[in-house]
Amino acid sequence: MRYYAAFIYIFLYAPIALIVGFSFNSGRYAMDWQGFSLQWYGKAFSNPLIVQALTTSLTIAGTTALLSAIIGTLTALGLERVSGLVRHLFDALIYIAIMVPGIVIGISTLIAFVTLFNIVNPWLLAAWNFKVEMGLWTVIAAHVLFNIAVVCLLVRARLSGMDRSLVEASEDLYATPLGTFRQIVLPLLTPSILAGFLLSFTFSFEDFIIAFFVAGPNVTLPIYVFSSIRRGVTPEINAVGAVVLFTSFALLIAAQAILQRSNRKLKGA
Amino acid sequence: MSLAENVTLRQPVVEFRNVTKRFGEVVAVDRNSLSVESGEFLSILGPSGCGKTTALRMMAGFDQPTSGKVYIRGEDVTGVPAFKRPVNMVFQHYALFPHLSVAGNVSYGLRQRRPKPSPAELQKAVGEALAMVRLEGYENRRSYELSGGQQQRVALARALINRPAVLLLDEPLAALDRKLRREMQIELQNLQRDVGITFLLVTHDQEEALSMSGRVCVMRDGRIVQTGSPRELYDRPVNRYVADFVGKSNFFAGPRPDTVVSIRPELVEIAANETALPTGLVVTLSVKVLNRIFLGEHTEYRVAHEKMGEFMVLSPRKSERGSGIFEIGDTAAAGWRPEAALVLAAN
Numbered sequence: 001m002r003y004y005a006a007f008i009y010i011f012l013y014a015p016i017a018l019i020v021g022f023s024f025n026s027g028r029y030a031m032d033w034q035g036f037s038l039q040w041y042g043k044a045f046s047n048p049l050i051v052q053a054l055t056t057s058l059t060i061a062g063t064t065a066l067l068s069a070i071i072g073t074l075t076a077l078g079l080e081r082v083s084g085l086v087r088h089l090f091d092a093l094i095y096i097a098i099m100v101p102g103i104v105i106g107i108s109t110l111i112a113f114v115t116l117f118n119i120v121n122p123w124l125l126a127a128w129n130f131k132v133e134m135g136l137w138t139v140i141a142a143h144v145l146f147n148i149a150v151v152c153l154l155v156r157a158r159l160s161g162m163d164r165s166l167v168e169a170s171e172d173l174y175a176t177p178l179g180t181f182r183q184i185v186l187p188l189l190t191p192s193i194l195a196g197f198l199l200s201f202t203f204s205f206e207d208f209i210i211a212f213f214v215a216g217p218n219v220t221l222p223i224y225v226f227s228s229i230r231r232g233v234t235p236e237i238n239a240v241g242a243v244v245l246f247t248s249f250a251l252l253i254a255a256q257a258i259l260q261r262s263n264r265k266l267k268g269a
Numbered sequence: 270m271s272l273a274e275n276v277t278l279r280q281p282v283v284e285f286r287n288v289t290k291r292f293g294e295v296v297a298v299d300r301n302s303l304s305v306e307s308g309e310f311l312s313i314l315g316p317s318g319c320g321k322t323t324a325l326r327m328m329a330g331f332d333q334p335t336s337g338k339v340y341i342r343g344e345d346v347t348g349v350p351a352f353k354r355p356v357n358m359v360f361q362h363y364a365l366f367p368h369l370s371v372a373g374n375v376s377y378g379l380r381q382r383r384p385k386p387s388p389a390e391l392q393k394a395v396g397e398a399l400a401m402v403r404l405e406g407y408e409n410r411r412s413y414e415l416s417g418g419q420q421q422r423v424a425l426a427r428a429l430i431n432r433p434a435v436l437l438l439d440e441p442l443a444a445l446d447r448k449l450r451r452e453m454q455i456e457l458q459n460l461q462r463d464v465g466i467t468f469l470l471v472t473h474d475q476e477e478a479l480s481m482s483g484r485v486c487v488m489r490d491g492r493i494v495q496t497g498s499p500r501e502l503y504d505r506p507v508n509r510y511v512a513d514f515v516g517k518s519n520f521f522a523g524p525r526p527d528t529v530v531s532i533r534p535e536l537v538e539i540a541a542n543e544t545a546l547p548t549g550l551v552v553t554l555s556v557k558v559l560n561r562i563f564l565g566e567h568t569e570y571r572v573a574h575e576k577m578g579e580f581m582v583l584s585p586r587k588s589e590r591g592s593g594i595f596e597i598g599d600t601a602a603a604g605w606r607p608e609a610a611l612v613l614a615a616n
Contacts, residue, residue, distance in 0.1 A: 169364035
């Protein structure tokens with residue numbers, strides 16, 4: 001069994017290791033090692049197309065993470081207050097949003113947007129001589145859709161682990177409901193909200209499939225990589241891939257660290 | 270005595286008038302009327318599920334009565350939420366805010382006031398409150414760095430700093446180990462005397478209620494069975510339930526079917542034979558020793574009599590000087606004075 005396991009891990013991670021390794025190649029060709037160099041990182045970051053794509057991706061990821069953190073937290077808080085059928089229904093919907101493959105979200109949101117545009121655009125044109133079309137905001141909307149579920153799950157896990165008597169203690173000590181939310185609930189939820197923000201950022205930043213369907217003419221970094229691969233894999237692309245990988249890793253580790261640290265604190269209390 | 274006279278002149282700090290609380294089909298608190306007098310230490314005593322915690326929560330404002338009225342300092346507060354009530358609570362598991370320091374926890378109530386007290390005022394008040402519970406210099410600690418007993422005292426300081434009309438304590442000692450519990454019992458009593466704030470404690474531990482409080486209210490199935498001083502409850506229980514719950518007792522068939530005769534085990538005299546028993550006993554029985562538990566200053570015997578059945582005898586070591594300790598299987602004489610036997614309602 002151990003050999004199989006090793007083989008599976010090599011199969012999974014060797015390509016990734018190769019991409020990272022060859023991003024430091026000084027040669028011109030992706031798979032022809034000539035020596036160590038950081039030149040392709042320099043080239044990548046001075047390529048206006050890549051910088052443009054990176055800016056687009058960062059804008060989308062940042063906005064998505066912010067909106068998902070806010071809406072997801074509010075959803076979690078709202079779901080704490082309902083019970084029975086409504087709660088089960090929304091619980092199911094949240095899990096579905098996470099489980100549905102990206103390609104399904106991509107196609108279905110594309111169809112939804114196109115249908116919506118066909119309905120509202122004639123009205124908008126008539127009224128304000130203006131129409132809506134695919135752009136950054138459609139990518140953001142589609143990303144927020146499933147990242148809400150991610151944030152919501154994290155915040156709800158935290159809420160359910162929170163001692164209900166903390167809220168009562170705060171009210172007992174004369175804090176208004178809003179004061180209790182601001183001084184007790186929000187600070188205790190902050191680690192999970194932050195972790196949700198970072199995860200949403202990561203998922204949005206590295207997403208290719210959904211963005212590919214609904215980005216319209218915009219090019220995100222994964223879309224740029226995909227389109228340039230058709231012209232052959234260059235060390236420049238390897239460098240871009242390595243940057244995406246490192247960024248995602250860093251954010252995921254940060255999110256995990258925040259969650260673990262705060263859970264230890266809450267348990268120790 | 271003078272305290273008792275003062276108390277009668279004042280209006281109750283907290284008053285329940287015919288308060289009922291239903292959770293669906295379950296009646297948690299059933300038509301309770303109760304007055305908590307200013308400056309007293311009152312315990313509500315009862316087994317779990319008797320409605321004592323629900324009663325406490327209705328005083329704090331976390332639950333509202335289904336019917337009836339709650340008054341605090343003569344003012345009708347029925348329906349008023351917790352944050353508007355001048356009472357504070359010490360929670361069973363303390364409920365210290367884990368993201369705040371000890372000072373942040375203790376000053377929490379004062380910081381909700383508008384206008385906000387100045388940092389200097391807060392610092393002074395926190396220092397005094399911590400001194401009161403003997404935790405000077407603990408301001409910057411985190412709650413999770415403290416031991417159970419220290420967390421308990423922070424919770425007390427956090428509540429007392431607000432000088433509440435009444436301090437509500439929900440099984441505050443349940444989470445502490447036995448030795449610490451004894452210390453905290455004494456400390457709570459002293460604290461209550463020093464600060465002069467009314468304490469209302471909820472507990473299922475009869476020893477805790479009897480040792481600390483001036484008055485005890487015994488509850489059962491949502492109803493108040495008896496309220497009185499620990500001594501009254503012990504010496505003059507209104508029924509078998511109170512006699513059984515407050516201390517130990519032997520029960521024998523009463524003169525009527527709905528009555529029982531209750532005799533405290535320590536009021537039963539035991540000796541080697543009838544002539545060795547003290548004089549003035551109304552009943553003397555020849556009994557057989559079935560079991561013996563050595564309790565240090567006392568020995569507890571389980572004995573049997575032909576007609577009366579089995580009962581308990583608590584014999585002080587002092588009285589054993591003549592007779593010596595009895596062995597299992599020994600025959601002995603037991604008896605009691607007329608005033609030891611109480612005829613009580615069976616229910």
